[in-house]
Amino acid sequence: MVREVEAAAQRGRVTPAVRTKFQAVALLLREERARVRAEAAGSESHRAEQLKRLEGVATILATTAVRDAGLLACLAEDAVVSDAARSLARDMLRGLGVEPAPEEVQPSEIAAAPASPERRVVPQSVLSRQLANPFLAPDFSAVAQRTPRPRRLAGWELLGPLLSSFERAGSGDPACMPLPEPSSRLGPKGLELMPHQAQLIAAAAAGHRTFLLADEPGLGKTAQALLAAEAANAYPLLVVVPNVVKTNWAREAGLWTPHRAVTVVQGNGDTVDGFADIVVVNYEVLDRHVGWLGDFGFRGMVVDEAHFIKNRSSQRSQHVLELSDRLRSRATRPLLMALTGTPLINDIDDFRTIWQFLGWIDDAKPLGDLMDALEDAGLTPADPGFYAAARRCVIDRGIVRRRKVDVAADIPARRIADLPIELDGAAGRSIRAAERDLVRRMVAQYETALANRSSAGAVEGIDRDLVRRVARSELKDAATTAGENVFTMMRRIGQAKAGLAADYAAQLARSAGKVVFFAKHVDVMDAAEEAFARQGVRFSSIRGDQTPSVRQKNIDAFVNDSDVAIAVCSLTAAGVGLNLQVASNIVLAELSWTDAEQTQAIDRSHRIGQTEPVTAWRIIAAQTIDARIAELIDSKAGLAARALDGSDEEVASSADMQLEALVALLTDALRSSPQVPADLAVGY
Structure with a gap:
C-alpha cells in the first residue's frame, strides 16, 4: 500500500482516499516500531533487521510526504488520525491475519482535549481587574435573539455545495465583498491609509462585523484589523497570532491605536496588564489561558494567520473556536476577523474552521445571516444558478481579497x-547578559577616564567626546582580541x-x-x-x-x-x-x-x-x-x-555604524544611571 501512495504522489493525484491510506500506513508503522523496540523475545540481530525494514518504509513515507503539503500535514505532531484511516489500519491488520487490539483513546484525541485544570493559569492582574469591576459581568440578555422563519432549505445538505461553489468559480468571478468608499484616508496622527485599507475600515464603521481578510502579504492587514476594531469600538480586543509576529502586533497597535493600552501574553502571563484594551496571545500558549480569556468580556477577536486553524480537530483550533463561541454568546454583534494571505492550503475544506470561527456555519449547516441570505436567493442545490448565488452569499458575509497587482497604485514600489x-529561552537570556556586560565594561572605562581627568577638563553632563573615545577603543579591541564583543553578539543574535x-x-x-x-x-x-x-x-x-x-x-x-x-x-x-x-x-x-x-x-x-x-x-x-x-x-x-x-x-x-551603535549603548546607560544596575535591560 505504501507503494500505491508513493506512485499517486509522483503522478500528482493525491486524493482524500490516498491521504487516508498514507495516514493508515503511518499509524501502523509507528505502532509496529514501538512494538519491536519493546519486544523482549528474539535476538538483537533479528530486532535490528526488523527495525531496518521499518526505517525503509518510513523513508518512503517521508520522501513521499515532501511532494504534497496534505501528506506532510499528516506527519505533524498535532495531526489527528481520521476515523477512516484508523478503520483502514484495522482492516489491514485483519487482512494480514492479525486481530487488532481493542480501541483505546488515541494520542491525537488527548492532544485535542482541553488543557487540564492544573495547566490553566489566571494572571494576577486579571484577577485584579475582575475585583475592580465586580458589577461589569457580561450581559447575556443583550445577545440578539433571531426571529424564527420558515426554512425552505431545511432538508438540504448545504455545506458541501457551499464549499463546491468556490471550486466552480471562474477566473473572472469576484472574490471580495462590496466595500464602501471611505470619506477619509487619514489614520491616527495624520498617518495616511492606502485606499484599499480605508475601504475595509469604512465597512466596519458602517456596521459590518465579520471579515475573512485574505489580502496578499504586504498589504497592511494588521493596520486594517486594528482600525476596524477602533471603528467598531470592539474593545477589549483579543488578538491570537503565531509567536513570530506577537511583538510586531504590539508595535503596530502602538502605531495605529496609540491611545489603546496593549498587553502581550508571555508564558504564564505574569506580566499581563489585566486592564489593557488589546490582549495579544500566541497559539502556543493559548491552552494555558483559554479559561480566563473566555471570561474576560471581549467584544472583538482577531485571528492572524488563520490558516493555522484549518485542522478542526487540533488543540489550537478547538481553543480558538471555544473562545469565538463564548464571545458570540456574550456580546451583541462582536467584531470577528480572520486574517490570512493563504486561506486555502490543501483543499477547499480548509475554509470550514475559518467560517465556523466567524459564526457563518457550525459542524453541519449554515447559520444566521448566511442561512437567511441563502433562503432569500430562492434557489436550491438542484438549481443551475445555485452555486454562483451561494458563493456570492458567502463572500458578502465578509470575504475581502485584494492582490498586490490590483492595488499597485496604492503602495510604494x-x-x-x-x-x-522576542528572543526567549537560554539563548535570549545569554545574549541580554552579554549586552549588559558590554555596557558595564564601557561605563567602567568612561568612569575611570573621568576619575583621572583634572578639574580643568570637566564637562557638565555626559561628555560626548569621551563617550566616542570609549566606544572607539571598544571597537578597536573587539577587532583584535577574542571574547564577547559587538561582533560576536550580532552573530549570536543572528543564530537565535x-x-x-x-x-x-x-x-x-x-x-x-x-x-x-x-x-x-x-x-x-x-x-x-x-x-x-x-x-x-x-x-x-x-x-x-x-x-x-x-x-x-x-x-x-x-x-x-x-x-x-x-x-x-x-x-x-x-x-x-x-x-x-x-x-x-x-x-x-x-x-x-x-x-x-x-x-x-x-x-x-x-x-x-x-x-x-x-x-x-x-x-x-x-x-x-x-x-x-x-x-x-x-x-x-x-x-x-x-x-x-x-x-x-x-x-x-x-565602521561608522558600528561605532554609532556602541555610542548609543553607552549614552543610554549613562542617561539611566551612573552605575549600571544588575538587572539593566538595554531597551529602545
Whole structure:
C-alpha cells in the first residue's frame, strides 16, 4: 500500500482516499516500531533487521510526504488520525491475519482535549481587574435573539455545495465583498491609509462585523484589523497570532491605536496588564489561558494567520473556536476577523474552521445571516444558478481579497517592513547578559577616564567626546582580541533569530510565492536551510564559497523551477550581481551594518523586469542591540539613497555604524544611571 501512495504522489493525484491510506500506513508503522523496540523475545540481530525494514518504509513515507503539503500535514505532531484511516489500519491488520487490539483513546484525541485544570493559569492582574469591576459581568440578555422563519432549505445538505461553489468559480468571478468608499484616508496622527485599507475600515464603521481578510502579504492587514476594531469600538480586543509576529502586533497597535493600552501574553502571563484594551496571545500558549480569556468580556477577536486553524480537530483550533463561541454568546454583534494571505492550503475544506470561527456555519449547516441570505436567493442545490448565488452569499458575509497587482497604485514600489521578535529561552537570556556586560565594561572605562581627568577638563553632563573615545577603543579591541564583543553578539543574535526567520520565510513562500532569504553568517544560513528541509520547502543556496557554475545552477533553479520556493543567499556574497525578479518578498534574517548593503540586497528583486511591488521583511530582535542598529540604519537611509542617486553627500560606512551603535549603548546607560544596575535591560 505504501507503494500505491508513493506512485499517486509522483503522478500528482493525491486524493482524500490516498491521504487516508498514507495516514493508515503511518499509524501502523509507528505502532509496529514501538512494538519491536519493546519486544523482549528474539535476538538483537533479528530486532535490528526488523527495525531496518521499518526505517525503509518510513523513508518512503517521508520522501513521499515532501511532494504534497496534505501528506506532510499528516506527519505533524498535532495531526489527528481520521476515523477512516484508523478503520483502514484495522482492516489491514485483519487482512494480514492479525486481530487488532481493542480501541483505546488515541494520542491525537488527548492532544485535542482541553488543557487540564492544573495547566490553566489566571494572571494576577486579571484577577485584579475582575475585583475592580465586580458589577461589569457580561450581559447575556443583550445577545440578539433571531426571529424564527420558515426554512425552505431545511432538508438540504448545504455545506458541501457551499464549499463546491468556490471550486466552480471562474477566473473572472469576484472574490471580495462590496466595500464602501471611505470619506477619509487619514489614520491616527495624520498617518495616511492606502485606499484599499480605508475601504475595509469604512465597512466596519458602517456596521459590518465579520471579515475573512485574505489580502496578499504586504498589504497592511494588521493596520486594517486594528482600525476596524477602533471603528467598531470592539474593545477589549483579543488578538491570537503565531509567536513570530506577537511583538510586531504590539508595535503596530502602538502605531495605529496609540491611545489603546496593549498587553502581550508571555508564558504564564505574569506580566499581563489585566486592564489593557488589546490582549495579544500566541497559539502556543493559548491552552494555558483559554479559561480566563473566555471570561474576560471581549467584544472583538482577531485571528492572524488563520490558516493555522484549518485542522478542526487540533488543540489550537478547538481553543480558538471555544473562545469565538463564548464571545458570540456574550456580546451583541462582536467584531470577528480572520486574517490570512493563504486561506486555502490543501483543499477547499480548509475554509470550514475559518467560517465556523466567524459564526457563518457550525459542524453541519449554515447559520444566521448566511442561512437567511441563502433562503432569500430562492434557489436550491438542484438549481443551475445555485452555486454562483451561494458563493456570492458567502463572500458578502465578509470575504475581502485584494492582490498586490490590483492595488499597485496604492503602495510604494519598494517598502521595508520590520518584524520584531522576542528572543526567549537560554539563548535570549545569554545574549541580554552579554549586552549588559558590554555596557558595564564601557561605563567602567568612561568612569575611570573621568576619575583621572583634572578639574580643568570637566564637562557638565555626559561628555560626548569621551563617550566616542570609549566606544572607539571598544571597537578597536573587539577587532583584535577574542571574547564577547559587538561582533560576536550580532552573530549570536543572528543564530537565535534563524529559526523564526526561516519559519516566516516558509510561510511567505506558501502564501505569496518565491522568497529571497538573506543572512550574513554561514551558520545562520545552515540553520535556515535545515528548517526548510524539515518543512519540505525546496530551496536554492547561493553562497560565497561556490564556484561560478554551481552558483549559476542554483540561481537558475530558483528562477526557473516553480517548485524551488526560496533562495537562501549570503548578504555579502549574493547582495550584488544577481537578478531575482521572480520574487517580490525578501526576508532579511540578519541586519547589515549599512543601509547601502541592505539596499543592494533588496535590489536583487527590486530592479528592471520586476512586475510587482517588492517588500523586504527585516527580522529584528527586540530589546537588543539589533533594534538599535535597525534604527541607525534607518537614520542613515536618506543619505544612502542620495549617494546611490549620485549625491556628493558623505554616507556612513560600516565602521561608522558600528561605532554609532556602541555610542548609543553607552549614552543610554549613562542617561539611566551612573552605575549600571544588575538587572539593566538595554531597551529602545
